[in-house]
Amino acid sequence: MSKDIRRLWLPFLSADVPAKCDTPAKVAEYELKLGCEALGLKMPALRVDAALGEGYEIEGDAIVGGERGLLYGVYAFLMARAAGEEPPTGAQRPFYGLRMLDGWDNADGTIERGYSGRSLWFEGGKLEWDGARIRQLGRLLASVGLNVLCVNNVNVGDTEARLLEDALPDLAKLADAFRPFGVRLMTSIEFARPLAHGVGTADPLDAGVQRWWRERADAVWAAIPDFAGFLVKADSEHRPGPFAYGRSHAEGANMLARAVAPHGGVLVWRAFVYNCKQDWRDTATDRPMAAYQTYAPLDGQFDDNVILQVKNGPFDFQVREPVSPTFYAMPRTRLAVEWQLAQEYTGQQVDIYAMNPMWREMADDLPPEKVYAVAAVTNLGRDDNYTGHPFAAANLYGFGRYAWAPKVSPETVIRRWARLTYHLPAEREDALVRLLMDSRGVYEQYAAQLGIDWMVNPHDHYGPNPGGYEFDVWGTYLRPTRDAVGIDRTSKGTGLTLQFPPEMRERYETPEACPDNLKLFFHRLRYDYVMADGHTLIQRLYDDHFEGCARAEAMADTIAGLGLPEPDRSEAMERIERQIQNAREWRDVVNTFFHRLSGVDDAHGRKIYD
Numbered sequence: 304m305s306k307d308i309r310r311l312w313l314p315f316l317s318a319d320v321p322a323k324c325d326t327p328a329k330v331a332e333y334e335l336k337l338g339c340e341a342l343g344l345k346m347p348a349l350r351v352d353a354a355l356g357e358g359y360e361i362e363g364d365a366i367v368g369g370e371r372g373l374l375y376g377v378y379a380f381l382m383a384r385a386a387g388e389e390p391p392t393g394a395q396r397p398f399y400g401l402r403m404l405d406g407w408d409n410a411d412g413t414i415e416r417g418y419s420g421r422s423l424w425f426e427g428g429k430l431e432w433d434g435a436r437i438r439q440l441g442r443l444l445a446s447v448g449l450n451v452l453c454v455n456n457v458n459v460g461d462t463e464a465r466l467l468e469d470a471l472p473d474l475a476k477l478a479d480a481f482r483p484f485g486v487r488l489m490t491s492i493e494f495a496r497p498l499a500h501g502v503g504t505a506d507p508l509d510a511g512v513q514r515w516w517r518e519r520a521d522a523v524w525a526a527i528p529d530f531a532g533f534l535v536k537a538d539s540e541h542r543p544g545p546f547a548y549g550r551s552h553a554e555g556a557n558m559l560a561r562a563v564a565p566h567g568g569v570l571v572w573r574a575f576v577y578n579c580k581q582d583w584r585d586t587a588t589d590r591p592m593a594a595y596q597t598y599a600p601l602d603g604q605f606d607d608n609v610i611l612q613v614k615n616g617p618f619d620f621q622v623r624e625p626v627s628p629t630f631y632a633m634p635r636t637r638l639a640v641e642w643q644l645a646q647e648y649t650g651q652q653v654d655i656y657a658m659n660p661m662w663r664e665m666a667d668d669l670p671p672e673k674v675y676a677v678a679a680v681t682n683l684g685r686d687d688n689y690t691g692h693p694f695a696a697a698n699l700y701g702f703g704r705y706a707w708a709p710k711v712s713p714e715t716v717i718r719r720w721a722r723l724t725y726h727l728p729a730e731r732e733d734a735l736v737r738l739l740m741d742s743r744g745v746y747e748q749y750a751a752q753l754g755i756d757w758m759v760n761p762h763d764h765y766g767p768n769p770g771g772y773e774f775d776v777w778g779t780y781l782r783p784t785r786d787a788v789g790i791d792r793t794s795k796g797t798g799l800t801l802q803f804p805p806e807m808r809e810r811y812e813t814p815e816a817c818p819d820n821l822k823l824f825f826h827r828l829r830y831d832y833v834m835a836d837g838h839t840l841i842q843r844l845y846d847d848h849f850e851g852c853a854r855a856e857a858m859a860d861t862i863a864g865l866g867l868p869e870p871d872r873s874e875a876m877e878r879i880e881r882q883i884q885n886a887r888e889w890r891d892v893v894n895t896f897f898h899r900l901s902g903v904d905d906a907h908g909r910k911i912y913d
């Protein structure tokens with residue numbers, strides 16, 4: 304194995320998985336032997352019990368499981384031992400059957416919203432990969448129990464559409480490379496693709512269109528019998544969809560679902576639909592209400608193998624959002640929650656932002672059993688450490704743990720990741736765990752406090768620009784004046800609160816009941832509004848920016864004191880310096896912006912630029 308390949312949280316697995324390990328059972332056996340040698344352990348026996356499926360049980364000196372379950376059991380055993388802990392007892396089963404990682408990789412090797420280098424599997428307009436790195440990646444995904452990888456961006460170009468056409472043999476080879484790790488492939492498809500093949504329409508009710516997709520699906524499953532299914536972004540941000548033919552999204556999704564159903568495939572349909580050509584003068588249209596408005600009336604109309612993939616919040620992967628109300632409105636539809644490990648709005652893998660606490664919060668508002676499957680946009684790329692910032696690997700690791708046990712304690716996950724990755728002395732491990740546990744709060748405090756999202760630079764979404772999206776078409780307005788800021792989304796305003804079940808509606812409906820961290824998400828407030836802590840809104844805006852920035856500055860000392868191994872130390876130090884620059888920019892730009900508008904001085908006389 305080339306020495307570039309990093310083992311992240313599996314540093315004790317010192318060698319490449321040989322290509323001859325071509326089934327999960329063989330990988331399991333190989334890894335167990337390698338791991339036990341490295342950790343000086345007596346090797347447990349491996350026993351197949353097909354009834355356990357993806358589950359496993361570690362019983363005394365044996366690991367029992369279905370074929371994939373055995374693999375998961377082996378990693379669970381080795382990781383527990385490497386962390387100095389006891390392996391889990393009793394039968395272990397993944398909470399979600401589909402644990403999907405969505406690559407936004409393009410065939411030219413770029414990655415939409417990618418912050419860790421080029422694609423690991425595309426280059427020069429085609430699938431192309433380094434076998435050792437893909438095996439390493441397979442090993443990493445299997446070690447945290449993820450089982451589906453969607454290889455291409457939801458925004459599908461002509462070249463990517465050919466993955467299911469003349470490039471299908473390459474896709475089949477990539478599927479072969481991931482199969483031993485229990486990872487099945489999926490691709491994003493373009494709804495209007497039949498048009499490129501002379502079908503003349505993409506109307507889902509047209510028999511020719513239906514036939515075209517059936518034949519495509521037949522060809523795909525003939526080449527890749529365990530293919531997982533298709534992912535679709537339709538009528539969203541200029542992508543084609545059923546609306547062009549006067550058809551509903553249930554009609555569009557079901558047509559495709561019927562093409563893949565005979566093969567046991569799933570059709571994952573994204574609910575990220577809103578008017579992306581809004582006139583900022585239009586105050587009645589409210590973007591976070593769009594998914595519910597489109598899909599809630601369709602509940603009960605989707606076929607069983609359709610999975611409606613809903614972003615966690617009603618907007619778009621912002622720092623702070625409530626759970627999307629669509630989750631409560633569709634009891635007769637299979638829903639997946641979509642997260643974004645790629646830190647598009649959350650620091651772009653320069654600023655630190657550990658996500659497990661955010662996922663755990665969702666479980667409080669939305670019981671995990673109300674969700675059918677989980678997906679996350681990956682944060683992976685060709686950087687040596689896969690994730691740009693070495694600490695961003697905690698989010699990939701943590702996503703797998705969350706997909707198996709959505710109520711798992713974030714601190715337990717983060718600590719386990721830290722221990723496996725670095726094996727620091729206890730005090731320094733505590734410091735790293737605290738730093739990661741606090742990291743979301745720090746970022747939020749300087750970039751999106753009180754639920755005020757979208758103050759980012761348009762397009763690239765890094766750094767402050769409070770007016771950047773104000774007069775644009777994206778439905779992302781804060782409408783700041785000299786007196787007030789925010790959108791009234793209550794029953795007296797746009798009505799978003801009415802989309803929530805009663806107990807949540809009550810929580811969000813009045814500024815007094817609404818938690819501070821969502822106050823400006825749901826309410827338009829005057830700067831002299833007095834918060835529960837006695838501070839005015841404007842003072843809170845200033846305080847949060849000064850404090851958030853100071854906390855980011857303090858993180859540099861903590862990181863410097865961790866004694867991390869190289870190259871992680873240098874990488875983390877270089878990035879925390881950039882994070883501090885970013886936090887200062889946020890502090891000064893946002894404070895100046897509101898100071899200029901309101902004319903209100905900081906009560907503590909701190910520096911606000913004019």
Ligand code: GCU
Pocket residue numbers: 415416457458536540575619647
């Ligand atoms: C965001 C992101 C886009 C992406 C879109 C999506 O808007 O900025 O790059 O295509 O989400 O989830 O489809």
